[in-house]
Amino acid sequence: MKGGEKLGLRNWASNFIYKQVEKRGWVEDIFSNTIRYGGRYVNDDNILESSDVYELLQDISNQLMLAEIVVEDDNGNEIKNDSALNVLKNPNNYLTGSEFIKLMTNTYLLQGEVFPVLDGDKLHLASNVYTELDDRLIEQFTINGTKIPGFMIRHIKNIGTNHLQGVGLMQLGKDTLEGVMSAEKVLTDKYKKGGLLAFLLKLDAHINPQNGAQSKLIKAILDQLEQIEESRSVKMIPLGKGYEIDTLESPIDDQKTLAYLNVYKKDLGKYLGINVDTYTSLIKADLEKAMMYLHNKAAKPIMKIFEEHLTLLFFGSNSNKKIKFKINILDFVTYSTKTNIGYNIVRTGITSPDNVADMLGFPKQNTPESQAIYISNDLTKIGEKKATDDSLKGGDGNDKEKGNEDI
Incomplete structure (x- = not known):
């Protein structure tokens, strides 16, 4: 047999075995999203799967959530029993006041902007909002083709360099975030599948798809391999001439992946306004200093902009009343x-x-x-x-x- 014909037969044999294994789901089980689908698109639904992102968001939004919201006059005197306070405590039928502030903070940090809507005595967070400036430089709001009056809605923006659109973690750290989450999923999938331990069946014999005995032997070998559920299991598989089984090593290098995560996970903090190394070291040394660091670097600026927008939403621009967030930092010590x-x-x-x-x-x-x-x-x-x-x-x-x- 000529060399080219022998090589072609070997390729045909490899493809045959590959198809047999693929039919059983081995290829999908082994590689899953880690090899064939290595990239990962970050969205609102999966971003909090990253424990580091979740922890940072929790620390910041918890400070906002625990703040006491009050109404004050121009002289700083607190106005009790204002109707705005009732709405903020019970914004709607599906969120409590604490949940509303936490959700508004997380959305603001992730997406860079959030849209509170005041509908009578109900307060909501709108999504899919389209905004533009008209000829008089007045912002117009449209939700699913319906125009929303400006006095009912506020556009709270994490300002970068665009006057009409805010920037959040999902935009500022898009590449870093997708890389981190993809790397995390690679490791998770690998160890969920027992370290991606798999086996490669080598056949040096000539393959004949019509050979029933050959097909039966291949099926028996695959059945034996599929029954190995734990790393401690041992299977004795007798093989005929021309058959060999080798372990297929995982192409995922744990050390390189972990080294990547150790470098780039910390970068996510800067998009939320804090230095992760500084924050982590302060938490270990002095919790009060850590909370003050977080407060001054991240929570306080958000409080300021929330106060301004909620004041305009509830009272308009000509009122002497203001909404204020008051945080007792001792809650965190x-x-x-x-x-x-x-x-x-x-x-x-x-x-x-x-x-x-x-x-x-x-x-x-x-x-x-x-x-x-x-x-x-x-x-x-x-x-x-x-x-x-x-x-x-x-x-x-x-x-x-x-x-x-x-x-």
């Missing part, structure tokens, strides 16, 4: 830290001041004395000069020293 702060506020009677009692989880006394702010050395009210003067009996300062000798 440990109980022991709160206790230390309490001891620093007042040396004795740690739960006497209402603000300390509330911080530590004790009931407030709600008396004028417990609501006053005290200095720690003599428990006198700050701002009352007479109280301070009373501690200087005699006026020569000797009593002052005597009164402070226990401090």
